[in-house]
Amino acid sequence: xxxxxxxxxxxxxxxxxxxxxxxxxxxxxxxxxxxxxxxxxxxxxxxxxxxxxxxxxxxxxxxxxxxxxxxxxxxxxxxxxxxxxxxxxxxxxxxxxxxxxxxxxxxxxxxxxxxxxxxxxxxxxxxxxxxxxxxxxxxxxxxxxxxxxxxxxxxxxxxxxxxxxxxxxxxxxxxxxxxxxxxxxxxxxxxxxxxxxxxx
Amino acid sequence: xxxxxxxxxxxxxxxxxxxxxxxxxxxxxxxxxxxxxxxxxxxxxxxxxxxxxxxxxxxxxxxxxxxxxxxxxxxxxxxxxxxxxxxxxxxxxxxxxxxxxxxxxxxxxxxxxxxxxxxxxxxxxxxxxxxxxxxxxxxxxxxxxxxxxxxxxxxxxxxxxxxxxxxxxxxxxxxxxxxxxxxxxxxxxxxx
Numbered sequence: 001x002x003x004x005x006x007x008x009x010x011x012x013x014x015x016x017x018x019x020x021x022x023x024x025x026x027x028x029x030x031x032x033x034x035x036x037x038x039x040x041x042x043x044x045x046x047x048x049x050x051x052x053x054x055x056x057x058x059x060x061x062x063x064x065x066x067x068x069x070x071x072x073x074x075x076x077x078x079x080x081x082x083x084x085x086x087x088x089x090x091x092x093x094x095x096x097x098x099x100x101x102x103x104x105x106x107x108x109x110x111x112x113x114x115x116x117x118x119x120x121x122x123x124x125x126x127x128x129x130x131x132x133x134x135x136x137x138x139x140x141x142x143x144x145x146x147x148x149x150x151x152x153x154x155x156x157x158x159x160x161x162x163x164x165x166x167x168x169x170x171x172x173x174x175x176x177x178x179x180x181x182x183x184x185x186x187x188x189x190x191x192x193x194x195x196x197x198x199x200x
Numbered sequence: 201x202x203x204x205x206x207x208x209x210x211x212x213x214x215x216x217x218x219x220x221x222x223x224x225x226x227x228x229x230x231x232x233x234x235x236x237x238x239x240x241x242x243x244x245x246x247x248x249x250x251x252x253x254x255x256x257x258x259x260x261x262x263x264x265x266x267x268x269x270x271x272x273x274x275x276x277x278x279x280x281x282x283x284x285x286x287x288x289x290x291x292x293x294x295x296x297x298x299x300x301x302x303x304x305x306x307x308x309x310x311x312x313x314x315x316x317x318x319x320x321x322x323x324x325x326x327x328x329x330x331x332x333x334x335x336x337x338x339x340x341x342x343x344x345x346x347x348x349x350x351x352x353x354x355x356x357x358x359x360x361x362x363x364x365x366x367x368x369x370x371x372x373x374x375x376x377x378x379x380x381x382x383x384x385x386x387x388x389x390x391x392x
Contacts (some may be wrong), residue, residue: 005311007206011213024256026226037263053315053323061264061313062274064365065323090328091303091367095268101259104249106268108368110302147249151365154265158303158367160328162321175332 020085027100034060035152036072042073045081047155047177051170055098066160068168072153072177080122081153087115088157088171089164094119095146097152105144109162112142120180121153153177177192221270226261230254235384237338240275240364244372247273255352262313267383272301272367278311279357280386286362288344288354290391294362301369303327306340308352309361316360318353325350327333341389363388 027033037059042048049070053063063069066086074081085094087109094117095106109117120143121129127145155175157168215278232252233245247269259266259333267274279285286292298304306326310316315323325340330350333339341347344356354360371381 003206012217014214016223017215018214019221021374022219022222023225023253026257027260028220030263032263033260034263034265036327054321055315055317057325058314061262062309062363064305064307065315066307091368093271095265095271097265101245101253101254102243102249102256103266104266106247106270108271110368111270115270135329149282152265156271156307160303160326164230165286 035099040075042071044073044075045179047175049172051094067156067158068165068172070155070172070175074151076123076149080117080120080126081177082180083119083121083153083177085117085155085175088168088169090160091158093156095154098148099150104147115182117176123149225254225308226257231317237378237381238344239277239279239281240383241387242273242275244273250252251342269372269392272365273371275364276361277386278361280388284388288357288360291389292342293339293387293389294384297337297382299366299369299371299381301366303367305365307363309363310357311359311361315356320353322353
């Protein structure tokens, strides 16, 4: 009897361990997370418009039907990404997610404060490789550090009324997300030269 | 023989307890960092880099993309203010004011997070298109049949959820009390 009780206690304690391990492992092993769902219909390092949320569209749960949504699935292994999103009439926001769907940075048109939201996305190593003076000349351009080398950028533009949806979609269609091909990263490691094109 | 049986039993209990607890927390969610105002709940921390492991697990399982903190915050309600589940066959009234935000949207979903089909193709309201009273307050009526004013069709489904998203808002991780974020009330006005 005591042995059975001991077995149950041991089982429950071990169950606690199993619970913690499985909770921590779930984001890694989930095959139906948002990144996986989107990777089937998106291209790497390019802006893809997502279908507007409607009852037949079960791409992701809890999508806001008032927004035009586009996404850029990024891979920083070829170099930093340059993102430019023109601001739509009502409200525009850009949210950055890691490969495991953690929203690590989000910005909206008001905090960006101009007609085009321009951001440079790079890994911490690529940021550290940037020449010092580049940081100063590019002070008016935001640099975002990505914790992972792959992830998602989600661009959203509000259609304040259903009739404004084509306008919101059109403003996102003009967004661009591409690898800075002429960046110092493309060349050999001693990246002390300032690439002219990345100075804007 | 007995030792093997006991070890197996302990392992089976461990698997059942551990995976069961994971399942429950990943589907139902946990209370870590949950902000409750009336019937509305939000987890502003899910939109930041220091999201807790339980929220990460439920986000990965649901395939959801949480709204980033610099973008806004999402409040979900599945019951009215008297803890009665939202029923699509009843008239439910959402009224009052919303916290400070540049824009907000109110959307009706089924419990899986999908929009509910209706002939009007109206799934929600934005703050721009809502009809307000003279004092700036508003009233949205959820019902299966058409209603005057701001009507949000429920399609007559049994259970649904309402999501109020605030965009460009000071409400977020630092919000603690209803005074910081006055949310609209939810009341069931009558069932047929």
